[in-house]
Amino acid sequence: MDKKKILVVDDEPDVTDLVAYHLKAKAFHVETLNDATASIAKARSYQPDLIILDIMMPDLSGIQVCRILRADPKLAKVPIIFLTAKAEAHDRIEGLESGADDYLSKPFSPKELVLRVESILRRVAAPLEPVSTKLRVGDIQLDSDTHRVTVKGAVLDLTATEFKLLRIMMERQGRVQTREHLLLNVWNYSTEIETRTVDTHVRRLREKLGTEAGWIETIRGVGYRIADKKLPA
Structure with missing residues (x-):
């Protein structure tokens, strides 16, 4: 997993700095952005293995970004984890229905976030066992x-x-x-x-x-x- 690339998008620099610090400590390559409108172009050029995306951002919400990414053939399969300050169940459901793989509510444990990143990347990378092809x-x-x-x-x-x-x-x-x-x-x-x-x-x-x-x-x-x-x- 030390070769995996993670893109972190959140309008709060403190959040992106915190997430990047803990992911880099696990030897991930990390790029951060605090501007949602620039995240699409960045994702297309960086081609990350996983994206961590805040939901509530000005100009473009994380859900809107997720839907745009899911419509891009080169990024449609990239796992996305939402960070959300919204506690309501229907808000979390909307995030998952937009195409996200997982979500974590703020305030969050950086350790739990890293564990979820590692878990999703293991799942994506693991070959399917040949039970029935x-x-x-x-x-x-x-x-x-x-x-x-x-x-x-x-x-x-x-x-x-x-x-x-x-x-x-x-x-x-x-x-x-x-x-x-x-x-x-x-x-x-x-x-x-x-x-x-x-x-x-x-x-x-x-x-x-x-x-x-x-x-x-x-x-x-x-x-x-x-x-x-x-x-x-």
Whole structure:
């Protein structure tokens, strides 16, 4: 991980300095910006392995920046962690729905932020274990070799997190996957964090699956599973 490049964008210099200090202590290459409007061009030239992005910034919000990055083919797969002073659940959900991989509320622990950065980068870099290279449920086909998911032949544009989430549930069709289990196996989090992260990603995944979304069954209060039979929409 000592070669990984991190871009930190926050309008508060104290925050970017703090984050950069702790990331550099772990041998990451770090670039910082305090101007959201310059962050798009910087991301395109720097090509970071991960972006840490404040939500509440003047002129351009972190959510707007995230959506622009997700629309750029060269940056669409780059993991994004939001820093947010917003405590409301719907604000955090909006951040995840814009395409972010994770979020951390201010004030935050620099140690926890570094651990989350390392966890996401390990997940992105780790090769998928060869359990089943090709999986099929209904009209959903998943190919681990090509990292591609299709529905009725149409290729879906899934993030790395969405792909791994779907693959784990398809491999274990019929078995309930608790939110905690998914956090550990998809996000590599061994500590208790907000499980709404899982719910938001499942909701995004269902939207992308379209007519095949009924295969994902919610087990209220527990988690999710790929059903043995597609549920009605």
